[in-house]
Amino acid sequence: MRPGIIFIISLIVLENIFDTLRELILKTAINNLKIERYTIKNIIAFILKLISNPWIYLALLFSTLSLFLWLFILSRIDLSLAFSLDSMHYIFIAFASGLFLKEKLGALRWLGTISIVIGIVLVAFS
Amino acid sequence: MPASKNITFKLFLFLISTDFLETFTHYCFKRSAMPQSGFQVLNIGDAFMFAKISALSPFLWLGLLSVLLTFIIWSTILTKIDLSVAVPIASFSYVFIPLVSMVFLHETIGPLRWTGIAFILTGVILVSLSSKEKEKEAQTP
Numbered sequence: 030m031r032p033g034i035i036f037i038i039s040l041i042v043l044e045n046i047f048d049t050l051r052e053l054i055l056k057t058a059i060n061n062l063k064i065e066r067y068t069i070k071n072i073i074a075f076i077l078k079l080i081s082n083p084w085i086y087l088a089l090l091f092s093t094l095s096l097f098l099w100l101f102i103l104s105r106i107d108l109s110l111a112f113s114l115d116s117m118h119y120i121f122i123a124f125a126s127g128l129f130l131k132e133k134l135g136a137l138r139w140l141g142t143i144s145i146v147i148g149i150v151l152v153a154f155s
Numbered sequence: 156m157p158a159s160k161n162i163t164f165k166l167f168l169f170l171i172s173t174d175f176l177e178t179f180t181h182y183c184f185k186r187s188a189m190p191q192s193g194f195q196v197l198n199i200g201d202a203f204m205f206a207k208i209s210a211l212s213p214f215l216w217l218g219l220l221s222v223l224l225t226f227i228i229w230s231t232i233l234t235k236i237d238l239s240v241a242v243p244i245a246s247f248s249y250v251f252i253p254l255v256s257m258v259f260l261h262e263t264i265g266p267l268r269w270t271g272i273a274f275i276l277t278g279v280i281l282v283s284l285s286s287k288e289k290e291k292e293a294q295t296p
Binding site for chain 1: 181182184185187188189191192194196202205206209215248249252253255256257260262264265267268270271272273274275276277278279280281282283284285
């Protein structure tokens with residue numbers, strides 16, 4: 030492992046926590062709004078309801094924080110390294126969905142998550 | 156129209172185009188961040204300065220435009236094809252991005268990193284296939 034990589038990995042973890050929070054907020058907001066039929070009127074009503082939900086702006090804030098954090102990470106390390114490590118959001122989102130959205134995680138999803146963890150560890154040491 | 160598992164050649168091209176767009180996005184982000192490689196961020200003021208300098212880079216805006224385009228294509232595709240089919244094809248950016256990094260950014264990628272990338276790609280495909288598992292559960296009340 031090269032020096033300073035632990036600090037950068039911590040930043041990637043933080044960036045992925047922001048992403049996961051954003052996804053949880055958006056998924057909760059969207060779950061409460063169902064479009065029955067895709068007519069222009071329904072889509073406009075959907076967008077109006079969405080932008081009147083104050084949580085959406087928190088999601089937007091997390092997106093912005095995540096973007097600038099990502100740019101900072103990219104200013105320090107190789108793109109090929111950063112993008113591979115960024116796949117840890119699959120793990121975070123899987124756990125967060127199980128924990129907060131009560132989604133069930135099947136065997137295949139566990140297997141996939143383990144494979145991603147192995148991949149991240151290998152990439153981190155490269 | 157319900158999402159289907161059968162993929163047409165046209166849908167496949169659209170899916171692959173999201174890989175290229177995502178690769179382009181992160182190439183642009185990397186280019187916009189590269190000039191700040193020596194920029195020290197020690198306090199919140201530095202962080203805002205870093206954000207300000209990044210926001211002045213045209214590459215950042217090109218990247219964001221590409222994000223928007225990806226989002227539009229992606230949400231259109233998902234009305235036509237199952238997530239468990241779409242995600243594996245769309246996750247080839249895990250291979251395209253290292254390739255672009257090698258060729259255009261002159262990064263060196265050793266066998267260990269390629270092995271890690273292969274594990275990540277396998278994992279992403281398995282995770283996306285598991286959305287099928289969930290569907291089966293949903294169908295049996």
